[in-house]
Amino acid sequence: DIFWDAVGGSFAAKVFPHMANFGRVIMVGNLGNYSNLQEPASIPMLDLAITLKELTIFGFNVHRYYHLWESARECLTRLAKEDKIQAHEHVVEGFECIPDVFVDQIEGATQGKVIV
DSSP states (O other): OEEEESSOHHHHHHHGGGSOTTOEEEEOOOGGGGGGTTSOOOGGGGHHHHHHHTOEEEEOOGGGGGGGHHHHHHHHHHHHHTTSSOOOEEEOOOGGGHHHHHHHHHHTOOOSEEEO
């Protein structure tokens, strides 16, 4: 079990009890708390699930790799020019399609960026 978490807060609290034993959590953001930075949710509400499931939680911050950005940009640019990597876009017309598009993303029906 791997949970890539960009939301945190109460959303993560709902997911942790359903994780497999020894599951891994990669925390890349905390969207659930950005609107309430004065009183962010605390970890103690998750203690029991983390302990019982023996979860490993790893925080990831892209700024740790800032020194590699320029070389990565150069490498990715070269790979794109050589058609070894491509950007995938899925375009859907109509605001009313948003719920279906969201479900498709969760189910893995689309790849890359989705534009409504």
